[in-house]
C-alpha cells in the first residue's frame with residue numbers, strides 16, 4: 001500500500017513507525033531533513049540504506065510540487081512560481097524579499113469558489129482543495145530552488161483558506177514542528193474574503209497568527225457587486241465577527257482594500273469606511289488593484305489613493321499603502337496559471353496577457 005502521506009506524519013510518528021520496522025531514531029530525522037530540502041524521491045536520499053529507501057518507496061508517498069514555470073522580477077528579485085502538483089493541476093506561489101528576510105505567499109486551493117469580480121483566480125472557478133502536505137511542499141520547493149530560508153508566510157495565494165479549513169489548520173500545525181520547515185505563528189498571515197463561520201472558528205483555536213480580511217468596500221451595495229460572498233455574509237455580520245475575533249485573541253486585524261478606479265475609491269467611500277471601523281483594533285492596507293486580462297478594472301491614481309488614505313488617517317484609522325513587489329512579473333496570484341493554461345491552449349500570447357505597471 002503506497003498511500004500514507006509521509007509529510008503528514010509528525011517526527012515522533014515517523015520515528016515510532018521506523019523503530020517498529022527495526023530502524024534507529026536518527027533515520028527519521030534524516031528523512032525529514034531530505035524533505036525539508038525539497039527532495040521527495042526516496043531513491044535520492046543517499047545517506048539512507050538502500051533497503052530502507054525501498055521500504056519507504058513501497059509504503060509512503062510524498063505529495064510534491066514541480067516547478068512548471070518561474071519568473072524572476074528584474075526590479076526587486078521577487079520570484080513567482082507556477083507549481084505543478086502530482087495530478088497535473090497548477091498553483092502559484094510568490095517569494096518576496098523584505099528587510100527582515102524572505103516571505104512566501106502560498107496557495108491553499110486550485111482555483112476558488114468565491115468569484116470575486118476583480119480576481120484572476122476567481123475567474124477559472126474551483127478545482128480542488130490542496131492538502132496540508134501540498135502547502136508545505138510549496139515552501140520546501142521554493143527554499144530549495146532559490147537557496148533561501150523562508151521566515152514568514154502569507155496565505156494569500158490562490159484559493160480561500162477558510163474554505164479549506166481542516167487542511168489549512170493541519171498545515172499550520174506542521175509548521176510548528178521543530179526540526180522541519182518551522183515557522184512560528186507570529187510570522188504567519190491568513191487572508192480571507194470574509195467567511196464568517198470560519199473566522200469564528202479560528203478565533204477559538206488560540207493561535208496567534210495575523211488575520212487579514214479582504215474588505216474592498218465600505219458598504220453592502222458595492223461589496224455585493226464585487227464580492228458574491230457578501231450576499232451570504234454582509235458587512236455588518238463580517239465586522240461583528242471581526243470584533244469578536246479581536247476580543248477573543250487580542251490581536252489586531254488587517255483589512256485589505258483594493259483600490260479600483262471609480263468603484264470603491266471616492267472620498268465618500270473613505271468616510272464610510274472610517275465610520276464602520278471606528279474603535280476597532282485594526283489596520284487598513286490599501287492595495288492598488290492589479291489589472292487582470294479580460295477585466296476592465298483600473299487601479300486608482302496615486303493622488304486618489306493618497307486622498308483616501310488621508311481621510312482614514314484623519315479619522316484615526318491606521319493605514320498603509322501596500323508596496324508593489326514584482327510588478328513586472330504580475331506577482332499577484334491567479335494570473336500566471338491562467339495565462340499558462342491559455343498559452344497551452346494556443347489562445348493567447350504570453351506577453352500580452354496582463355500589462356501590470358509599477359506604481
Ligand code: SAH
Pocket residue numbers: 116118119120155156157158159160161191192193213214256258287288289290291292332
Ligand atoms: N481568498 C483569500 C486569499 C487569497 S486572495 C482572500 O480573498 O482574502 C489574496 C488577496 O488578493 C485578497 O485580499 C484579494 O482580495 C486580493 N486580490 C485579488 N485579486 C486582486 C487584484 N486583481 N488586485 C489586487 N488584489 C487582488
Ligand code: SF4
Pocket residue numbers: 112113114115116119120121122123157158159160193214
Ligand atoms: Fe477567491 Fe480570494 Fe480571489 Fe475572492 S479574492 S476569488 S476569495 S482567491
